[in-house]
Amino acid sequence: xxxxxxxxxxxxxxxxxxxxxxxxxxxxxxxxxxxxxxxxxxxxxxxxxxxxxxxxxxxxxxxxxxxxxxxxxxxxxxxxxxxxxxxxxxxxxxxxxxxxxxxxxxxxxxxxxxxxxxxxxxxxxxxxxxxxxxxxxxxxxxxxxxxxxxxxxxxxxxxxxxxxxxxxxxxxxxxxxxxxxxxxxxxxxxxxxxxxxxxxxxxxxxxxxxxxxxxxxxxxxxxxxxxxxxxxxxxxxxxxxxxxxxxxxxxxxxxxxxxxxxxxxxxxxxxxxxxxxxxxxxxxxxxxxxxxxxxxxxxxxxxxxxxxxxxxxxxxxxxxxxxxxxxxxxxxxxxxxxxxxxxxxxxxxxxxxxxxxxxxxxxxxxxxxxxxxxxxxxxxxxx
Amino acid sequence: xxxxxxxxxxxxxxxxxxxxxxxxxxxxxxxxxxxxxxxxxxxxxxxxxxxxxxxxxxxxxxxxxxxxxxxxxxxxxxxxxxxxxxxxxxxxxxxxxxxxxxxxxxxxxxxxxxxxxxxxxxxxxxxxxxxxxxxxxxxxxxxxxxxxxxxxxxxxxxxxxxxxxxxxxxxxxxxxxxxxxxxxxxxxxxxxxxxxxxxxxxxxxxxxxxxxxxxxxxxxxxxxxxxxxxxxxxxxxxxxxxxxxxxxxxxxxxxxxxxxxxxxxxxxxxxxxxxxxxxxxxxxxxxxxxxxxxxxxxxxxxxxxxxxxxxxxxxxxxxxxxxxxxxxxxxxxxxxxxxxxxxxxxxxxxxxxxxxxxxxxxxxxxxxxxxxxxxxxxxxxxx
Numbered sequence: 001x002x003x004x005x006x007x008x009x010x011x012x013x014x015x016x017x018x019x020x021x022x023x024x025x026x027x028x029x030x031x032x033x034x035x036x037x038x039x040x041x042x043x044x045x046x047x048x049x050x051x052x053x054x055x056x057x058x059x060x061x062x063x064x065x066x067x068x069x070x071x072x073x074x075x076x077x078x079x080x081x082x083x084x085x086x087x088x089x090x091x092x093x094x095x096x097x098x099x100x101x102x103x104x105x106x107x108x109x110x111x112x113x114x115x116x117x118x119x120x121x122x123x124x125x126x127x128x129x130x131x132x133x134x135x136x137x138x139x140x141x142x143x144x145x146x147x148x149x150x151x152x153x154x155x156x157x158x159x160x161x162x163x164x165x166x167x168x169x170x171x172x173x174x175x176x177x178x179x180x181x182x183x184x185x186x187x188x189x190x191x192x193x194x195x196x197x198x199x200x201x202x203x204x205x206x207x208x209x210x211x212x213x214x215x216x217x218x219x220x221x222x223x224x225x226x227x228x229x230x231x232x233x234x235x236x237x238x239x240x241x242x243x244x245x246x247x248x249x250x251x252x253x254x255x256x257x258x259x260x261x262x263x264x265x266x267x268x269x270x271x272x273x274x275x276x277x278x279x280x281x282x283x284x285x286x287x288x289x290x291x292x293x294x295x296x297x298x299x300x301x302x303x304x305x306x307x308x309x310x311x312x313x314x315x316x317x318x319x320x321x322x323x324x325x326x327x328x329x330x331x332x333x334x335x336x337x338x339x340x341x342x343x344x345x346x347x348x349x350x351x352x353x354x355x356x357x358x359x360x361x362x363x364x365x366x367x368x369x370x371x372x373x374x375x376x377x378x379x380x381x382x383x
Numbered sequence: 384x385x386x387x388x389x390x391x392x393x394x395x396x397x398x399x400x401x402x403x404x405x406x407x408x409x410x411x412x413x414x415x416x417x418x419x420x421x422x423x424x425x426x427x428x429x430x431x432x433x434x435x436x437x438x439x440x441x442x443x444x445x446x447x448x449x450x451x452x453x454x455x456x457x458x459x460x461x462x463x464x465x466x467x468x469x470x471x472x473x474x475x476x477x478x479x480x481x482x483x484x485x486x487x488x489x490x491x492x493x494x495x496x497x498x499x500x501x502x503x504x505x506x507x508x509x510x511x512x513x514x515x516x517x518x519x520x521x522x523x524x525x526x527x528x529x530x531x532x533x534x535x536x537x538x539x540x541x542x543x544x545x546x547x548x549x550x551x552x553x554x555x556x557x558x559x560x561x562x563x564x565x566x567x568x569x570x571x572x573x574x575x576x577x578x579x580x581x582x583x584x585x586x587x588x589x590x591x592x593x594x595x596x597x598x599x600x601x602x603x604x605x606x607x608x609x610x611x612x613x614x615x616x617x618x619x620x621x622x623x624x625x626x627x628x629x630x631x632x633x634x635x636x637x638x639x640x641x642x643x644x645x646x647x648x649x650x651x652x653x654x655x656x657x658x659x660x661x662x663x664x665x666x667x668x669x670x671x672x673x674x675x676x677x678x679x680x681x682x683x684x685x686x687x688x689x690x691x692x693x694x695x696x697x698x699x700x701x702x703x704x705x706x707x708x709x710x711x712x713x714x715x716x717x718x719x720x721x722x723x724x725x726x727x728x729x730x731x732x733x734x735x736x737x738x739x740x741x742x743x744x745x746x747x748x749x750x751x752x753x754x755x756x757x758x759x760x761x762x763x764x765x766x
Contacts, residue, residue, distance in 0.1 A: 052435030052459055072721060073461020073481060076435055080456055084530065098456060101484050103721070105758055145720035147467065161761050168757070168764040170717040334553040337528035338455060338486070374551070375488050375758050378544050381551040 005040035006062045009033040009202055012305060020062065023122050025200045032199035032302055034242065035062050035206050044221060044252060052076035054110055054210035060246060061114055062206050068121040070146045072103040074113045075210055079218040079367070085335040089348070090355050093365040095224070096332075097215060100340065100373030104138045104165060106294075107211065107236060107371045112138035114207030119194060120146050128193035129153070130176075130183030132232065132294050133162030134372060139196060140171035151193055153183040158293065161376050179288060180297060198233040199301045205239045212243025215367055216253055224258050225364040228350055230343040230371055231262035231271055231317070232295035234306035241309040258367070260315035262306055263350040265290030267322065270299060271306055275317035280304055291322040291380065292342040294371065316359065320349035326380060328352065333374075333381075341377050344370030388423035389445045392416040392585055395688060403445065406505050408583045415582035415685055417625065418445050418589050427604065427635060435459035437493055437593040443629060444497055445589050451504040453529045455486040457496045458593055462601040462750070468718040472731070473738050476748040478607070479715075480598060483723065483756030487521045487548060489677075490594065490619060490754045495521035497590030502577060503529050511576035512536070513559075513566030515615065515677050516545030517755060522579060523554035534576055536566035541676065544759050562671060563680060581616040582684045588622045595626025598750055599636055607641050608747040611733055613726040613754055614645035614654055614700070615678035617689040624692035641750070643698035645689055646733040648673030650705065653682060654689055658700035663687055674705040674763065675725040677754065699742065703732035711735065712763060724760050727753030 009018040013031035018024060020035065027033050040059035050056035054075030063069055079097045086094030099107035116139065119127060128151040129139055136152035143150035150171040154162060155178060166173045176183040184197055198204065216223060223244070229237040237260055247253045264272050267290035270282035284299040300306065310317055329345035332338055347368040354360040374380065392401040396414035401407060403418065410416050423442035433439035437458025446452055462480045469477030482490035499522065502510060511534040512522055519535035526533035533554040537545060538561060549556045559566040567580055581587065599606060606627070612620040620643055630636045647655050650673035653665035667682040683689065693700055712728035715721055730751040737743040757763070 048432045053461065071463075073463055073484065078436065078456020080454075084528075098486075101456065101486065103481075103484065105488075105756065141720035141722070143720070144717060145467075160766065161758060163766055164761050164764045165722055165758075167766075168713065168716040168722050169720050330551065333551040334527060337524035337526070337552050339524070339548055339551050373488065373756075373758065375544060375548075375756065378547050381547045383543065383546055383550070 002041065003058055003066055004062055004064045005037040005059050006064065007036050007038045010036045021122060023124060023194065024202065025195060033202040035202055037246070047217065054113065054207065057210055057213050060213065062203050063114065063117045063121055065121065068117050070117045070120065070142050071113055072145065074102050074109045076214055077101050079215065082336050085332055088331065088335060089352055090362055091351060091360060091364065091366050092362060095365070095367045096338070097211065097367060097369050098338070099369060099371050104134070104141050105373040105376050106134040106138065107208065107369070108135040108138035110207035110210055111135070111204035111235065112142040112207065115139070115196060115201060115204040116142035116146050116148065118203040119196065119201065120148065124194040125149065126193050127196040128187045128190050129196040130180050130187050132180050132296060133158035134294055134376070137162045137165035140166045140169050143171065144169035151190060153186045155179055155183060159376055181299065198235055205235050205242065208236050208239030209243035211236065211369065212240035213247065216244065216247055221253055223253055223255065224367045226261060226360060226366045227258045228261040228263060228347040228366065228368045230292065230295050230346045231264055231306060232297035232300065234262070234271065234300045234302045236369065236371065237262055237309055238302055238305045241313070257313045260310050260313045261350060261354070262310055262317040263346045264295060264317065264319045265292050265322065265325070265346060266319045268296050268298060269319035271303055272317040272319045274303065274307060275310065280307060292325055292346050294343045295346070318350045318353060320346050320353065324349040329374070329380060339374030340370040341372040341374050342380055343372065344368070385424065386441055386449055387445055387447045388420040388442050389447065390419050390421045393419045404505060406507060406577065407585070408578060416585040418585055420629070430600065437496065437590065440593055440596050443596065445586050446497065446500045446504055448504065451500050453500045453503065453525050454496055455528065457485050457492045459597055460484050462598065465719050468715055471714065471718060472735055473745055474734060474743060474747065474749050475745065478748070478750045479721070480594065480750060480752050481721070482752060482754050487517070487524050488756040488759050489517040489521065490591065490752070491518040491521035493590035493593055494518070494587035494618065495525040495590065498522070498579060498584060498587040499525035499529050499531065501586040502579065502584065503531065507577040508532065509576050510579040511570045511573050512579040513563050513570050515563050515679060516541035517677055517759070520545045520548035523549045523552050526554065527552035534573060536569045538562055538566060542759055564682070581618055588618050588625065591619050591622030592626035594619065594752065595623035596630065599627065599630055604636055606636055606638065607750045609644060609743060609749045610641045611644040611646060611730040611749065611751045613675065613678050613729045614647055614689060615680035615683065617645070617654070617683045617685045619752065619754065620645055620692055621685055621688045624696070640696045643693050643696045644733060644737070645693055645700040646729045647700065647702045648675050648678060648705065648708070648729060649702045651679050651681060652702035654686055655700040655702045657686065657690060658693065663690060675708055675729050677726045678729070701733045701736060703729050703736065707732040709763060722757030723753040724755040724757050725763055727755065
């Protein structure tokens with residue numbers, strides 16, 4: 001039995017292939033690399049009875065040996081109907097996947113679990129990364145569990161709880177007076193660390209694609225009409241798209257893929273602007289600022305993949321403003337009892353707008369990803 | 384197919400039985416009531432493939448109709464080996480069940496999910512409860528999802544995040560200048576609310592017993608040698624004991640039950656004092672104070688059941704001090720990457736002490752419950 005069907009790494013821009021069993025970052029052409037797999041000896045029935053975490057899909061993940069898996073039980077988060085709030089929005093079949101119920105409280109744990117495990121497997125023992133907060137919390141935690149050293153560079157404006165999370169697990173925390181790009185510049189100057197920045201290593205996305213695998217499995221291998229995702233670096237939406245394509249290649253799903261919606265804030269909407277202009281890549285956003293701090297990414301390395309994903313699925317990109325984000329966060333809480341993060345609430349502001357414009361129909365089945373627990377954003381609700 | 388095998392309610396003190404399908408609180412004799420079940424048409428094999436939440440055990444839970452289930456996907460939290468920290472403690476087979484990965488971030492969600500669902504089913508539409516914080520967060524959230532009204536009375540010293548959680552879901556928050564007993568006195572004075580205080584209604588414990596069901600299922604229906612639990616009101620440990628007895632009655636497990644350990648803080652240790660004196664009930668603790676605020680319960684209604692549980696399983700009760708609690712919280716974070724709550728960390732201070740005394744042996748399989756996410760206690764770690 002082969003634990004992983006990982007075959008090689010492929011560049012989605014220049015098409016070059018690379019050996020996966022080495023320490024590697026970007027393609028020499030500058031593009032992120034994507035993991036490619038052979039046909040695994042895995043059936044849908046094999047999954048029944050496996051533990052409810054993302055490692056149930058280990059054949060479709062890059063870690064070759066179970067001994068190298070670093071896990072805290074992440075994955076298989078609930079996919080919950082929002083009946084009362086959906087009725088208020090005019091979307092009867094509204095579902096929320098709650099990524100708050102995961103170690104460190106955000107979906108970033110998926111990328112960290114797989115990314116740290118695979119980095120450890122190929123020999124990495126020290127990592128460094130820039131972060132808007134939550135990815136740093138997650139990578140620091142998994143690095144600690146693996147016994148690896150971590151350096152996390154984070155803007156001063158990042159959520160305070162993330163600083164504490166990084167410190168408590170014993171990682172080195174570097175605060176940056178700037179945005180995530182400035183933190184990235186700091187990381188590039190450090191020596192002796194593996195750069196685990198978003199999409200600069202190939203495996204974080206493999207962890208995040210499990211959101212797509214889980215949505216398909218939880219819906220009985222049928223697909224929703226629309227999937228809505230708050231988009232900063234874009235790895236979540238690229239990962240979901242990659243997962244659905246892999247499942248289609250396996251013959252486990254068929255029909256059109258869900259229309260993927262990339263949601264940004266009007267305070268930082270480079271991908272929306274590129275989408276509206278019909279560009280293949282985004283341009284850096286000036287003076288980025290939003291209450292949904294996790295999606296404050298002025299220029300994402302994987303922007304071209306996000307734009308390709310929404311293009312190929314007949315999706316769209318849409319920006320929503322901070323007042324609407326906070327209003328929807330409170331409506332979800334009052335009608336469904338769920339305290340979601342601002343990034344997750346941005347989805348619902350987008351759904352309201354897309355429903356009003358008719359882009360989302362009343363009978364569409366819509367899945368929104370709540371990317372993290374509201375508990376990490378106490379200041380967004382009154383005391 | 385019968386969704387629930389609920390039969391009736393029974394008083395563990397006077398032995399009286401009561402109809403379960405009515406709105407009911409304590410037994411007229413003053414004791415909490417316990418739910419009793421007929422023999423369900425359920426096999427271990429039936430569980431395979433059911434969704435990974437606590438409703439997979441619906442035959443052993445009190446909600447009669449699936450339409451009345453109010454859920455946010457709670458339950459089947461990970462049971463994780465702590466290899467590096469266990470080696471440091473001298474307990475090779477140390478496992479932690481992480482109750483931080485649940486809606487509202489603590490195990491209280493289990494009691495709230497089942498308690499709110501069943502209250503709704505028997506006709507309750509407004510609830511009130513005193514709380515040290517986390518139970519109030521959970522009951523307010525599930526009440527909101529059910530469309531029920533909630534009044535939550537909480538000490539001023541309760542975690543700040545819990546106030547925000549109660550407010551954001553639209554419940555009425557009453558702050559109390561005192562301890563949980565003072566909050567309980569306030570709730571008793573209110574009219575028009577169902578009193579959902581700890582053990583004053585019979586179903587919260589049914590939700591919490593699922594921790595015991597899950598531990599048994601996750602260990603392949605074998606049992607650990609020791610289960611360690613931080614004890615305030617005591618419902619968690621009573622619930623685990625009840626679950627294991629029910630599984631034994633079903634013939635799903637055999638052999639001796641795990642030795643149950645009730646952990647308290649030296650700043651509030653009424654059950655430990657009663658245990659050491661050989662008393663059947665505790666006496667109210669004066670000037671209760673500890674960093675593990677969730678277990679600041681000077682006199683628990685179910686104290687006699689906790690004492691019976693540890694007596695009958697050859698367990699024990701032990702108090703640990705705040706400095707040791709915080710030291711273990713940091714050790715777990717550094718060695719395992721897990722940011723646990725102070726109540727959960729109290730377990731590890733107890734395990735260290737019990738290992739040093741020889742009460743826990745080096746080859747014992749020990750399960751510790753981390754009752755909540757450290758994210759709810761930011762002030763316990765440095766900024």
